[in-house]
Amino acid sequence: MAVSLKSIAEELGLSIATVSWILSGQGEERGFSAATIKLVKSYAKKVGYRPNLLARSLSKGHTKTLGLIIPSISDPFYSQMAKGVEEKAAESGYVMILVSSEGDEKKERRLIQTLLEQQVAGLIIAPTNKSDNVIRQLLKEKYPFVLVDRYIPELVSNYVIFDNEDSSYDLVTHLYSKGSRKVALITTDTHLFIMGMRRDGYRRAVVDSGNVCIDDLVVEVNRDSYQEDIISKLDVLFSREPDIDGLFFTTHYLAEEAIRYFITKGIDYHNRFRMASMHITKALEMLAPEMSYADIHVERIGGMSVEILLRNIQEKDNFVTEGVILSNKRVLI
Amino acid sequence: MAVSLKSIAEELGLSIATVSWILSGQGEERGFSAATIKLVKSYAKKVGYRPNLLARSLSKGHTKTLGLIIPSISDPFYSQMAKGVEEKAAESGYVMILVSSEGDEKKERRLIQTLLEQQVAGLIIAPTNKSDNVIRQLLKEKYPFVLVDRYIPELVSNYVIFDNEDSSYDLVTHLYSKGSRKVALITTDTHLFIMGMRRDGYRRAVVDSGNVCIDDLVVEVNRDSYQEDIISKLDVLFSREPDIDGLFFTTHYLAEEAIRYFITKGIDYHNRFRMASMHITKALEMLAPEMSYADIHVERIGGMSVEILLRNIQEKDNFVTEGVILSNKRVLI
DNA sequence: TTGAAAGCGCTAACAT
């Protein structure tokens, strides 16, 4: 059997309680003799005592673990977020359990269940489009959690999102101010909520720049087959509106595929368009250094959500629900 | 108070044991009446019973959690690995605790400690260059773990790595067979073990192709400042050996930076060199479709390590130590 | 300055 408080106590002829107190740093506080403290501590070290956190948590009624649920672990966006969470959690001695929902509502539901069974102290969730019911449930149980990258308008819960609408507005406005007259929007049908905000920003910018919104200038690419779909969609777009001189991509992979399209078709995109994108990648930096973008600092969103969550956990019952909107850095070129 | 076996037992006027057995699916097996089983199950469902895994684990003496230690969560290489681990773990009802060592030996040591305190059933470690002692310790304690992407020659432990040497050999051989006469090696100083294997593959290929290895053809870029360092190093390389007609990059980001260099300097790399790289990225695919590469399927390494680990955990004491070398797909263009 | 003992929620050997 491994070394435990009990085994140490027996060896040393002390009580378990004594050993427990001393090893959890309450030695002096409780007035144990310097000798005993020394003895216990050094013995524990010698035999390599390692507290059993399961037992501690069971006894104390709470763990030092956080659950993070994201749609996909390998997606750079979410893995950066996970990094932010892990780092901030570690700072406070928490450990992160990471699970992937694959954007599947059923799976998400099961995962939340599992994490609750694991007795995580709180949950951070990057929700799918259909998470509302699970969230409602959590809220009803008063379980501490925070939503990231999305919130649910009808529900009062913690959330951290980016200023999608404003970022988009600024980027598109920038394209017009640099001389563009006809800016198209290339977006996609997933992550409806976020994409909706970005589209709103685009629309507002178009109008504020003295133009009218034309449906023909909006391309909605099907996410599941975006690599093929974007090709036909762009074909249609450019044949219908050949004088487009500006492009706004609501997300990085659309911009990448568009560039791939231009290269394939031999289109001189550097000179034909002014372009802007939410989020940037290495590929884009190299292929289109003239592209303006919003620099989404994904790690921050993770760190911030941990801060809020831990605050909630601390406050226990009477916590304040927080909603924060993180501002992206604009890189206007 | 939350609903527990006890609260259910009291409500139903049964014993805790009865409820425990039935809810853990041993109802019929132990011969409880269909009526009681029905009763307990439906009542548990109604009140939303959720087993406390802490208590279960404490009682059973083992958890259903795995610990994964990687140098960096946001690095696509490791996040893909994490994905492989999480998926495979989930299949067996395990949950993954993910921590980041930042390539820091001290931190790695602390993290392992923490994970052991959390009573993880086993550990998967992507080691830093100086992890040997910690590993030795684990081995001595007979704690189940597997090393990924690296192994320690003197130690008998589980590990999963790629066929770095062979992949490199094939890639470089391919460059020669397509007509290159002078192939340079662009590598870096981190991850010494892996990079060493890749370099060995390069050397063997050079020799087997009837050439001699020249030190001047080997560029070692400093990892911490690789974006700047590679520039001066390449300057030197090309001024000293202007007739280089082949390039082998031991990792993707070096290839990317080299391309950036070529673009900046206006060098027509498409026609001047034959190139090959271990690992590919979207940026490379688009910027240099003519590049040959080894398609490192990182997820597999994660999944495989979980399989081995779970086997070890099952076998308890008399497990077999496994070392597996995963073969990369070569894409020779 | 130290110890005894109850309890956290669950499992499982041993009854009946």
Add this chain to the structure above:
DNA sequence: ATGTTAGCGCTTTCAA
């Protein structure tokens, strides 16, 4: 067909 009970390793109240 169901119950009793000890125990997992720790915390913490109450005593001494």
